[in-house]
Amino acid sequence: MTENDAIPSMPRYINKDAIDAAQPLVRSDDQRKIETICQPLHISNNAAHVVEKRILACVEQGLSQEHHEKSSIRCFPTYVQSLPTGKESGAYLAVDLGGTNLRVMLVTLFGSRFEAPEISLQHFQVPENVKKSAGNAVFQYIVNCIAEFLGKEGITKSNLPLGFTFSFPCEQRGLTSAILTRWTKGFDCPDVVGQDVCVMFNKALSERQDISVELKVLINDTAACVVSSVWRRKSCRIGLIVGTGCNACYLEQIENIELWDEAERQRHPFSVINTEWGAFGEYGELDFILTEWDRAVDKASSNPGEHIFEKMTSGLYLGEVVRTILLTLVDKRLAFRSTKVDNLRKNGAFSTTHVCQIEQDPIGEFRRCKLALAEALGHKDQIEEEDCYTVRYVCEEVTRRACMLLGAGIAALARKMDFGELVIGVDGALFRNHPLFYSIMKKKITQLMGADFEFELVQSREGSGFGAALMAAVLANQ
Ligand code: BGC
Numbered sequence: 001m002t003e004n005d006a007i008p009s010m011p012r013y014i015n016k017d018a019i020d021a022a023q024p025l026v027r028s029d030d031q032r033k034i035e036t037i038c039q040p041l042h043i044s045n046n047a048a049h050v051v052e053k054r055i056l057a058c059v060e061q062g063l064s065q066e067h068h069e070k071s072s073i074r075c076f077p078t079y080v081q082s083l084p085t086g087k088e089s090g091a092y093l094a095v096d097l098g099g100t101n102l103r104v105m106l107v108t109l110f111g112s113r114f115e116a117p118e119i120s121l122q123h124f125q126v127p128e129n130v131k132k133s134a135g136n137a138v139f140q141y142i143v144n145c146i147a148e149f150l151g152k153e154g155i156t157k158s159n160l161p162l163g164f165t166f167s168f169p170c171e172q173r174g175l176t177s178a179i180l181t182r183w184t185k186g187f188d189c190p191d192v193v194g195q196d197v198c199v200m201f202n203k204a205l206s207e208r209q210d211i212s213v214e215l216k217v218l219i220n221d222t223a224a225c226v227v228s229s230v231w232r233r234k235s236c237r238i239g240l241i242v243g244t245g246c247n248a249c250y251l252e253q254i255e256n257i258e259l260w261d262e263a264e265r266q267r268h269p270f271s272v273i274n275t276e277w278g279a280f281g282e283y284g285e286l287d288f289i290l291t292e293w294d295r296a297v298d299k300a301s302s303n304p305g306e307h308i309f310e311k312m313t314s315g316l317y318l319g320e321v322v323r324t325i326l327l328t329l330v331d332k333r334l335a336f337r338s339t340k341v342d343n344l345r346k347n348g349a350f351s352t353t354h355v356c357q358i359e360q361d362p363i364g365e366f367r368r369c370k371l372a373l374a375e376a377l378g379h380k381d382q383i384e385e386e387d388c389y390t391v392r393y394v395c396e397e398v399t400r401r402a403c404m405l406l407g408a409g410i411a412a413l414a415r416k417m418d419f420g421e422l423v424i425g426v427d428g429a430l431f432r433n434h435p436l437f438y439s440i441m442k443k444k445i446t447q448l449m450g451a452d453f454e455f456e457l458v459q460s461r462e463g464s465g466f467g468a469a470l471m472a473a474v475l476a477n478q
Contacts, residue, residue: 025386034334034390038325040291041397043404045447047289051405052448054285055412059275065258072282073275077257078223078249079175080471081268084231086113088473091157093213094465095146096165098221099185099244099316100429102126102142104149105462107469113231121462122149132302135192139204147211158212161476163468166197167221167245169276175217175475184278185245185316186302216472220274221427222249224467229425229460231470236423236458238413239272242406242437243428245307246314249274250413277409281308293324300347309409313402315352315430323350323376325394335390343378350376355395356433366392400440407444414449422455427463 026034043051061067062075089111096103101123108118124145130138150156168187170178176198183189192200198218205213219227225239226249238250252273254260260271280286286308297320298304298311311317323344329335330344343349354372361368366388373391374380414422431437442457449455460467 025384026389027386030334033332034329034393037328037332037334038394038397040289041325041401043289043401048404048408048444048448050288051286052408052411052415055277055280055409056416058280058285059277059412059416062275063252063257063259063273068259070283072280072285073277074169074171074181074279075252075259076169076171076274076276077259078220078272078274079172080217080219080223080227080272081270082474082478084227084470084474086231087111088231088470088477090473090476091160092469092472092476093146093160093162094165094469094472095142095162096167096221096224096465096468097126097142098165098167098464099187100126102145103462103465104146105465105469106149106153106155107466107473109470109473117466119462119466120153121465122152124148131187131189133189135189135195135200136204138187138189138192139200140207142201143204143208143211146213147208150211160213161216161472162213163224163470163472164198164201164215164218165221165224165464165468166218167241167247167464169274169279170197170218170220172218172274175219176215178218182303182306184303184307184310188302216475217468219468219471220247220249221464221467222247222274223272224465224471225249225425225427225460225463226251226272226467227471227474228463228467229423229458231466232460233423233425233458235421236425237417238410238422238424239460239463240406240410240424240426240431241428241464242314242402242426242431244314244316245278246310246406246428247274247276247278248409248413250417252417275413278307278310278314280409281312282306286312293321293328296324297321309405313405315428317352318355318398318402318430319351319353320348321398322355322391322394325398326350326391329390329394336384336387339377339381339383339387340379341377344376349378352430353433355399356430356435358392358395359399360435361392363392399434399436403437403440404444407441407448410441410445411448414445414453414455420454422453424455424457425460425463426457427460432459432461 058073061071062073088109091108094105105121169181172178222239229236240248357368357372369388
């Protein structure tokens with residue numbers, strides 16, 4: 001072989017027409033610098049595998065008597081041990097306190113999963129001052145919303161069975177007893193921590209003579225997601241929420257739940273376990289992939305040092321992570337060189353909704369991207385397309401990392417359950433509104449579990465509220 005055969009010969013003819021058709025907008029040396037800076041966001045296969053193994057180890061610890069208190073994944077039993085059959089009927093109320101919104105919902109079931117339930121629903125945006133008030137104020141607010149809804153709907157029925165979706169970490173002592181262990185997602189009402197949320201809710205209810213509802217169950221949104229998904233698809237065994245916060249629950253066999261004593265364990269073959277995996281990483285498990293931007297976002301949050309996994313995967317934080325990275329690029333003069341960015345320095349200026357919008361544009365078009373940036377930057381000045389490419393690149397890196405981490409979490413639970421075929425119910429605004437979350441997560445789970453693993457990710461709409469109402473129905477019919 002001569003030297004000339006080994007090296008591809010240079011083209012004799014330069015195709016100027018094709019080259020003129022498009023020129024790279026981001027100068028390639030800048031692009032390389034941006035990629036190098038963003039490199040820490042990349043999760044290698046090996047790192048993903050490590051995360052999966054560590055999540056699995058923490059789940060095992062969470063279930064064990066000895067390590068439960070010290071595990072970052074606490075694995076709280078939910079006492080949800082009966083699932084809907086599809087034959088439930090009647091009218092049930094649900095109230096769903098998630099993070100950003102409070103929803104009140106009346107669900108009428110007709111005794112068959114083939115007959116669509118009737119649902120009326122009202123959304124309330126939880127005011128910021130309520131999120132950080134005294135506990136009484138929170139529960140009074142919830143009860144006022146219920147009263148407003150019942151009034152609007154003209155519902156006068158007494159003792160209406162109610163399912164309460166309360167999506168914060170709780171140590172449950174039964175279906176209607178739940179001790180709040182901490183607040184997350186920007187809520188901070190210190191006097192509720194360590195208290196029984198059901199007692200506080202019932203107290204607020206009893207102060208209103210004009211409404212008559214009966215709390216049948218308090219349920220985490222992940223468990224409600226499983227319940228509502230099972231109603232549609234019997235084989236659902238995992239509930240995942242990717243919304244303002246992030247968490248998963250799964251069905252665990254009773255003999256593996258060491259937290260329960262023998263007597264409790266005999267009663268039912270399984271319980272839904274609320275993993276509260278958002279807290280994973282609190283004891284250093286994720287330090288090897290945490291970036292300076294994650295640390296900055298954590299530090300500025302309402303719960304520094306807590307819920308690290310959640311801060312890398314959920315709606316309240318992804319926009320903040322992107323914003324923090326963009327500021328690094330601005331400071332290194334690699335982005336927005338000719339645009340005012342003062343507004344971007346404000347916490348919360350760039351939201352996860354913007355990330356979803358930006359990734360919806362076809363590559364090379366920036367209609368939504370420019371609208372999102374006008375909002376985030378607080379002005380409508382011309383934005384260079386070069387910057388649009390950079391912003392999209394950062395959004396994609398942050399989203400992909402979240403999907404990889406969530407994929408690792410699902411793989412860990414799937415291995416724990418040792419299921420041949422699995423349906424995973426998923427709810428939450430980020431999963432719903434991001435154009436690629438579903439497909440990237442699906443791919444990551446397949447990579448981690450191998451191509452023989454059969455699973456489906458099934459979107460559960462309004463599952464948090466619907467699941468709570470369904471659970472109230474299951475219990476009312478028992
Ligand atoms: C809470 C979980 C909840 C999740 C999703 C987290 O912040 O700790 O209880 O399931 O958000 O809403």
